[in-house]
Amino acid sequence: MAGVAALAFMVVLEIAARRYGEPGPLTDQAREVIFAPASGPLLYAGLALTTVVLTWRQRFFAVGAAVGIDVAFTLVRWAAGARVTEGHAFGNGALWAILGCAVVALTRRTGADRVLLLKGVGLGLLLVAGRKTGDAWLLITSKTRPAVLDQYVATADHALGNPSWVMGRLVEATAPVGPHVLDWVYAQLAVAAAVAALYQLRDVAAERRFPRHHLVRTFLLIGLLGPAVYMIYPVVGPVFLYGTGAFGTGGAEWAVADIWPDVLPPLGPPHPVTYDGVTPRNCMPSLHTAWAVAIFVHTRRSPRFLRYAGTFWLVATLTATLGFGYHYGIDLVAGVVFAITIEAALRSYDRGWDRSGIRLVAHGVVVFAAVLAASRYLSLEMAHHPWLSGPLLLLAMASVSHGYVRTTRRWEPRTAAVPRQAEAQLEPA
Numbered sequence: 001m002a003g004v005a006a007l008a009f010m011v012v013l014e015i016a017a018r019r020y021g022e023p024g025p026l027t028d029q030a031r032e033v034i035f036a037p038a039s040g041p042l043l044y045a046g047l048a049l050t051t052v053v054l055t056w057r058q059r060f061f062a063v064g065a066a067v068g069i070d071v072a073f074t075l076v077r078w079a080a081g082a083r084v085t086e087g088h089a090f091g092n093g094a095l096w097a098i099l100g101c102a103v104v105a106l107t108r109r110t111g112a113d114r115v116l117l118l119k120g121v122g123l124g125l126l127l128v129a130g131r132k133t134g135d136a137w138l139l140i141t142s143k144t145r146p147a148v149l150d151q152y153v154a155t156a157d158h159a160l161g162n163p164s165w166v167m168g169r170l171v172e173a174t175a176p177v178g179p180h181v182l183d184w185v186y187a188q189l190a191v192a193a194a195v196a197a198l199y200q201l202r203d204v205a206a207e208r209r210f211p212r213h214h215l216v217r218t219f220l221l222i223g224l225l226g227p228a229v230y231m232i233y234p235v236v237g238p239v240f241l242y243g244t245g246a247f248g249t250g251g252a253e254w255a256v257a258d259i260w261p262d263v264l265p266p267l268g269p270p271h272p273v274t275y276d277g278v279t280p281r282n283c284m285p286s287l288h289t290a291w292a293v294a295i296f297v298h299t300r301r302s303p304r305f306l307r308y309a310g311t312f313w314l315v316a317t318l319t320a321t322l323g324f325g326y327h328y329g330i331d332l333v334a335g336v337v338f339a340i341t342i343e344a345a346l347r348s349y350d351r352g353w354d355r356s357g358i359r360l361v362a363h364g365v366v367v368f369a370a371v372l373a374a375s376r377y378l379s380l381e382m383a384h385h386p387w388l389s390g391p392l393l394l395l396a397m398a399s400v401s402h403g404y405v406r407t408t409r410r411w412e413p414r415t416a417a418v419p420r421q422a423e424a425q426l427e428p429a
Helices: 002-017 025-031 040-051 058-078 091-110 111-146 149-159 163-173 175-185 190-200 213-233 247-256 288-300 304-323 327-352 356-375 379-384 386-413 420-426
Strands: none
Touching: 002 025, 002 304, 025 111, 040 058, 040 091, 040 190, 058 091, 058 111, 058 247, 091 111, 111 190, 111 304, 149 163, 149 304, 149 327, 149 379, 149 386, 163 304, 163 327, 175 190, 175 304, 190 213, 190 288, 190 304, 190 356, 213 288, 213 327, 213 420, 288 304, 288 327, 304 327, 327 356, 327 386, 356 379
């Protein structure tokens, strides 16, 4: 049922994208069977997720086949004189390997084995399709929401000390090493999620079933629901690619002002601003922040290396989103609340929606709505009283985080450790 719903959703996005003269997620995915893929690492991350249902021998065969197919594609392109100008020169092999697993499931497997392998294929394809559907969503936001609310968010961000402007100057001071590292971290967030998910799903092949809850569920649901908020709260951000944005150098006649990150946005009565029909309205909330928070949460019970990696990815992602001017500070606050609320909802759903779960999710929804409403309707008041509104924003975010930690700790089964002396007394003589 979930697979059918996901396919139907992508068909709807495909139709919507074609109405604006652009290929949709299904077309983009189909093109990557032959043409250079947009993200080779992401395709291999999807293949890695697919292999969690395979034995080690089958995994080596699948990965080897993917690499071999990529080498063949590279040689053919080289012989034909074709150059990869966009995307990556590798990744086709990973997609072919995933599709090959689907063919094997349908033709060589039966019963529970077929279902398990198809679930693995679906997991890998969903990770890849998530990016494609996100691109289609962003296109729709740029075409259907001509007016943006950047002035409201930039004004309200005075309550937090305009962290995007501050971090932007700090990142510029660390050039070229700092921006290069942060850009890589920012771009490969889905790959980091796949690595964390692989640890959670490491026993699927042995147990012949998936765990009840894992990171991929949260990651995909964030990507599904986030763009819906973009339609309600369109914001382009201080700077987008190539300097476009409400306060960037490339915004031309659309920009409010060319001041990021050197001059703080002026205070004044904010109003909606008409922007171009190309730049995505993808700032409120910050989904990169939400995804990084999800990775951080799901690596807390992992080995030390993954815990450190999850912490690093969260800090680096927050730094990049602000330091490159992609987001305002309030976007990050909303992103944290958004991620924790979705994670709480999924875990509450698995438990059967008891009172504590309903209360936790309701609290997250109310705080998230309050952050958006305050940024829209109380932005000037927030800017004039930063000593009050700033701490209130952070306390509201902290209350959701604290509520999640406190509630989920009660949900976890607790087994008291038996002291060594007691164990000795229990042992037979």
